[in-house]
Amino acid sequence: MVIKSPQDFGAGILFILFGAIGLFVGSDLTFGSARNMGPGYFPMIICGLIALIGVIVTVKSLAIEGPAIERIQFRPIIFILLAIAAFGLLIAQIGAVISSILLIMFAAYARRGVNLVETVIFAVTTAALVVIIFVYGLGQPMPVWWGR
């Protein structure tokens, strides 16, 4: 078996997984009948169709040439996700100023060749702007510092 279109192969597998999980998780929902649709009726049909398309896409990917999957670069996605997580999970404890600075710092390191001085200045300025615009200007209920 040779995969001729890696992108489509991956997509097909993703669809099959998505459909299969949907069918499995939804299996205890009542299906009902057309006359009296249960909560499982519509979702089950959709999951079935997704899985079916997954199978077709996968089979086609074995027969028809297609593009390769672009190489995954771990640096951008990991640092961007870290930045969001740091902000979202810490803001309630440490306040908007420090969590904004953290977000900007993490995000900046999603690129190579970071200029540390520039980034720190930028992060502090942006955090100050955030507090001025969102907390004082728009009155958003956000803790500015920790311990509140």
Added chain:
Amino acid sequence: MEVFEHLATGFMAAGSLENLMFCLIGTVLGTLIGVLPGIGPIPALAILLPITFGLDPLSSLIMLAGIYYGAQYGGSTTSILVNMPGEASSVVTCIEGHQMARKGRAGAALAIAALGSFFAGTIGTVFIAAFGPPLASIAQQFNSPDYFALMLLGLVMAIVLAHGSVLKAVAMVLMGLLLGLVGTDINTGLTRYTFSLSGLWEGIDFLPLVLGLFGIVEIIRNLENPPPPRETISTRMRDLWPNKQEFRDSIPAALRGTGLGSILGILPGGGAVLASFASYTLEKKISKNPRKFGHGAVEGVAGPESANNAAAQTSFIPLLTLGIPSNPIMAIMMGAMIIQGIQPGAAVMTTRPDLFWGMVASMWIGNLMLVVINLPMIGIWVKLLSVPYRLLYPAILLFCAIGVYSTSTEPFMMVLMIVFTVFGYVLHKLGCEPAPMVLGFILGPLMEENLRRSLVISRGNPSIFIDRPISATLLVATVLMIGLIVLPQFRKTREEAFQEE
């Protein structure tokens, strides 16, 4: 004339100092984000959506509409000056507009795009005022089977217009429908697909979904493949005025574009993208000198730019009268309306006439503001293109995070946003375009409900869909569209159309 009475109500509502201000802020912010290379109206709307939540419904809708036109227009500016389309509807502007810019006619191209858009926007507004009420009364004859058929047609159209593989687009729509069903089933009160997470009981939150799928994935994509530096063409104020010949060529093109766009905007699945492609093709077909195209034909800027703006306006009609979004952008608008507690549909026109007409009037005001902001201040927007991306993207990311936090302080929302970022990233790597998914997401619960009601009425007999003339017509159209997709000749044209990007 009743139309003018209605419009007067609208201008009264939209003309308040406060609403004028929100309209201005919306158009400015929309242009600001839309001008950034690679960011089209969908990510722009997603990123700016949270700032409209705190406002009252009319102001927030006015601001959102402003953001949308602003983003679209900002995208045209970037297309012309940097040859980098923000999204599909400015691809054709890129072709001719950038060629004009290279010949030193950047100013003229920008002016024609702005004036054409304004003209089309004016006609589009009148169009909504004139056709909105009659369509709303037709909408009152719509029954569950008709709604179901209409949504089906809309989804099929979204598939036709999506980039890349048809099968993948179908899967995207279906996945969207399923994601839309997550939460409590309104009929039985049972929770579905919540994985015992209380944060999912009321369904997947709209904001983390769109921000993750469109806003943040966009940033990651740009970081992985930094766009090559392109020559930005500078313009001077005095070069802005088009010459006589350019005017003479573009006026009829703008008229045709406006007409075509207004009509295509109303159709299910229609909207700015379809309109600009159709108008470009039309101009190329009827031109006496088709060889000019591809080398800076002014008709190729005037027509599509007018068409996409007209369609952007009239695509609000199905949303405001039938309560059904015809494309992914309108799906985001609908999401925003629901968050504001407004269920879009014919009832809005009668129960909240100030809201409906105020929004219509604000569209015209917004278009006027765009001409004013864009032409004299073009230099400022061009400057913005030179802000380094290394400073821009952390700021945009922070903006997204604050947006989510300000609507809900639940850490779960951030987790959802992270999940959808990863999901969107995987989809991107596998060559799946997520735009049709949003449409499915919004339509999921509506489709299920209307299917259920139809089958209850007919006692489980599916022939109800072909017995009713409205739904039968819509289903025939749906089948025809599916037929078109399968036809090899059409497939080729569709692929070529998207190749030009």
